[in-house]
Amino acid sequence: MQVLSVSSLKGGVGKTTIALGIASAALDRGINTLFVDLDPQCDATTGLAAVNDYSESCADVLSSPRPNIVRKSIVEAKWQRQHPSKIHVMVGSTRSLMVDNPQPTLGELWRLEQALSVVEDEYDLVVIDTPPSLNALTRTAWIASDRVLVVSEPSFFSVVAADRASKAIDEISTKLSPRLALHGVVVNRLRESSDEHNYRLSELREMFGEKLIHPHFAERSTLQQATGAATPIHSWPSEAGADLARAFDSILSGVLSDMKSTSQVKRARTGSSIERAIRGVAKETFSGLELEEEPKAKKSSRKSRGRRARS
Numbered sequence: 259m260q261v262l263s264v265s266s267l268k269g270g271v272g273k274t275t276i277a278l279g280i281a282s283a284a285l286d287r288g289i290n291t292l293f294v295d296l297d298p299q300c301d302a303t304t305g306l307a308a309v310n311d312y313s314e315s316c317a318d319v320l321s322s323p324r325p326n327i328v329r330k331s332i333v334e335a336k337w338q339r340q341h342p343s344k345i346h347v348m349v350g351s352t353r354s355l356m357v358d359n360p361q362p363t364l365g366e367l368w369r370l371e372q373a374l375s376v377v378e379d380e381y382d383l384v385v386i387d388t389p390p391s392l393n394a395l396t397r398t399a400w401i402a403s404d405r406v407l408v409v410s411e412p413s414f415f416s417v418v419a420a421d422r423a424s425k426a427i428d429e430i431s432t433k434l435s436p437r438l439a440l441h442g443v444v445v446n447r448l449r450e451s452s453d454e455h456n457y458r459l460s461e462l463r464e465m466f467g468e469k470l471i472h473p474h475f476a477e478r479s480t481l482q483q484a485t486g487a488a489t490p491i492h493s494w495p496s497e498a499g500a501d502l503a504r505a506f507d508s509i510l511s512g513v514l515s516d517m518k519s520t521s522q523v524k525r526a527r528t529g530s531s532i533e534r535a536i537r538g539v540a541k542e543t544f545s546g547l548e549l550e551e552e553p554k555a556k557k558s559s560r561k562s563r564g565r566r567a568r569s
């Protein structure tokens with residue numbers, strides 16, 4: 259199972275739209291996929307037409323990633339109809355805001371990873387839609403991820419946000435989760451006739467070089483229509499839909515081959531936070547690692563579950 263976060267530190271750039279496009283490509287390709295909707299706006303849950311009768315959600319999973327809660331939070335998306343492979347959703351909730359602790363402990367930051375370990379053998383790919391800021395939810399998603407795809411519009415604030423995201427990913431990779439890497443930056447809502455857009459595009463090219471992903475996505479009403487109708491773009495009956503579907507196929511292929519280039523590391527279900535951080539990597543590499551300990555009060559209550567960080 260490999261995990262991709264789709265992120266941007268700015269809202270409204272098309273993060274959910276791109277994440278759904280990639281999920282649609284995975285469904286079309288027969289890849290068993292779990293979509294995790296970590297954004298409290300829950301747009302992806304709506305876009306995938308996923309309804310949860312049990313009312314457990316990402317918020318409950320992040321409060322307590324016990325196997326029964328993880329399983330109750332996952333439902334089948336209506337997208338799955340007539341497809342041989344799975345597209346399931348760990349449903350979003352506005353209550354995710356409540357678990358967005360401004361000073362998260364290490365244990366909290368590893369909870370999604372822990373939750374995903376419960377379903378490790380059931381999916382080939384996990385796509386996470388993250389909130390539009392560098393909050394604890396986004397960090398939790400990145401720590402559970404192999405790769406991050408950053409979405410950017412060709413606009414000033416969006417370019418600045420993409421740069422910030424890239425630096426933050428590097429930092430988390432160095433300090434906490436070495437398998438994490440930026441896959442690349444995808445440009446959305448490009449208007450090729452706009453001088454400003456072309457200028458910002460050249461800035462992105464300079465900043466990210468080979469990590470600037472092709473193809474770019476132009477402003478397309480078809481994307482809005484497909485999302486609004488809760489329909490995978492691969493099932494949208496138009497030439498424009500088919501073009502977009504091919505673009506998402508190409509992005510998915512790039513993500514999969516990038517993920518394959520590094521060895522797969524089994525998700526950690528047990529052990530300390532530090533063991534989780536260094537899995538698959540020689541301990542010496544982490545001699546400079548500084549990890550905050552969890553507050554004492556929380557430490558003792560977690561002891562029985564064997565999740566306490568060893569000092």
Ligand SMILES: Nc1ncnc2c1ncn2[C@@H]1O[C@H](COP(=O)(O)OP(=O)(O)O)[C@@H](O)[C@H]1O
Nearest residue numbers: 269270271272273274275447476477478481482
């Ligand atoms: N390439 C595009 N062309 C036209 N509309 C788009 C495009 N990408 C996204 N949108 C629309 O822009 C709005 C914001 O996109 P969304 O994916 O929800 O952004 P985010 O998740 O980053 O907040 C939505 O209404 C979406 O349909």
Ligand SMILES: [Mg+2]
Nearest residue numbers: 273274297301
């Ligand atoms: Mg969104």
